[in-house]
Amino acid sequence: MGPKRIVCLTEEPTETLYLLGEQQRIVGISGFTVRPPAARKEKPKVSAFTSAKIEKILALKPDLAIGFSDMQADIAAELVRAGVEVWISNHRSVDGILEYIRRLGALVGVADRAEALAADLQRELDRVVEQTAGYQRRPKVYFEEWDDPLITGIQWVAELVRIAGGDDVFPERAERALAMGRILGDPTEVIRAAPDIIIGSWCGKKFRPEHVKARAGWGSIPAVAQGELHEIKSPIILQPGPAALTDGLEALQAIVKRWVEKHGAA
Known part of the structure; x- marks a missing residue:
C-alpha cells in the first residue's frame, strides 16, 4: 500500500520512515543524512x-520523492518534469513536525503507527514543559x-527553546518562514537583546x-561575559523531523537547566 520506492531528499523523511519500520521503501537518501546511522550504510x-x-x-x-521547503523547488520541478511524483x-x-509524521505515516499506509509515534513525542514535550514550568527565572x-x-x-x-525553559530573544523573526526574513542586518541588535545564553548551530560547519x-x-552581552556560548549540532536541531x-x-x-541551576532559579 502506498509508494514502494521513495527517494528522501532530506533527512527527516528517512528518519521518520525508519522509526515507523518502513525503511524498506527507501531507495535513495540525502548525502547529509546522519540519522539513523544505518541509513548511510544501507541507502x-x-x-x-x-x-x-x-x-x-x-x-x-x-514512485515518490520527498523533500522540504522552497529551497528544493528546482530539484522538485526537474523530477516532476521527468515524471516522478x-x-x-x-x-x-x-x-507541523508532529503533523508531518502523521501525514507521512498515512501516505505509506501505517497511519496508526505514525499516530502512536506522534503521541509519544507529544507526551515527551508535555513532560518537559511540566519540568520547566517552575523555573523562577527563564x-x-x-x-x-x-x-x-x-x-x-x-x-x-x-518553540523548543520555550519548551526547554528559555525565551528566544527574536520570537518575531522566528515566525518568518524564509531564512532571509531572519537575517540580522545589524549585529548590535543582539547586544541590545542581552541574551543570557548564545547557542550556535551553523549548518555544515563547526x-x-x-x-x-x-x-x-x-x-558586554551577558552570555559572552559569563561564558554561556554553546553548540548544538545542526542535524539534531535544524532538521524538521523527530x-x-x-x-x-x-x-x-x-x-538551559545548567544555567537555571547556576543562577538559583530552579
Missing part, C-alpha cells in the same frame, strides 16, 4: 540540499543558525565561540 546517496543527481535518482525508478513539505513549527536565548550573515533560529527552534566573542561590542523533538530538545534543556 545510496543521491542529493545534497539544493542539488541532486537527477539521473541517479531516475535510475532508481522512484514529488511531495515537498514546508512545515516550520513543532506542531534565561533569554539567542540561537544563531548562521554567522555570515547572522541568521536567527527558525520557528520550531524558538560553531566557533571565539569568533562570537571577538565581534565588536559583544563582550530528531529536533528528541535529541535537539534534550540538548536545549540541558543547556
Whole structure:
C-alpha cells in the first residue's frame, strides 16, 4: 500500500520512515543524512540540499520523492518534469513536525503507527514543559543558525527553546518562514537583546565561540561575559523531523537547566 520506492531528499523523511519500520521503501537518501546511522550504510546517496543527481535518482525508478521547503523547488520541478511524483513539505513549527509524521505515516499506509509515534513525542514535550514550568527565572536565548550573515533560529527552534525553559530573544523573526526574513542586518541588535545564553548551530560547519566573542561590542552581552556560548549540532536541531523533538530538545534543556541551576532559579 502506498509508494514502494521513495527517494528522501532530506533527512527527516528517512528518519521518520525508519522509526515507523518502513525503511524498506527507501531507495535513495540525502548525502547529509546522519540519522539513523544505518541509513548511510544501507541507502545510496543521491542529493545534497539544493542539488541532486537527477539521473541517479531516475535510475532508481522512484514512485515518490520527498523533500522540504522552497529551497528544493528546482530539484522538485526537474523530477516532476521527468515524471516522478514529488511531495515537498514546508512545515516550520513543532506542531507541523508532529503533523508531518502523521501525514507521512498515512501516505505509506501505517497511519496508526505514525499516530502512536506522534503521541509519544507529544507526551515527551508535555513532560518537559511540566519540568520547566517552575523555573523562577527563564534565561533569554539567542540561537544563531548562521554567522555570515547572522541568521536567527527558525520557528520550531524558538518553540523548543520555550519548551526547554528559555525565551528566544527574536520570537518575531522566528515566525518568518524564509531564512532571509531572519537575517540580522545589524549585529548590535543582539547586544541590545542581552541574551543570557548564545547557542550556535551553523549548518555544515563547526560553531566557533571565539569568533562570537571577538565581534565588536559583544563582550558586554551577558552570555559572552559569563561564558554561556554553546553548540548544538545542526542535524539534531535544524532538521524538521523527530530528531529536533528528541535529541535537539534534550540538548536545549540541558543547556538551559545548567544555567537555571547556576543562577538559583530552579
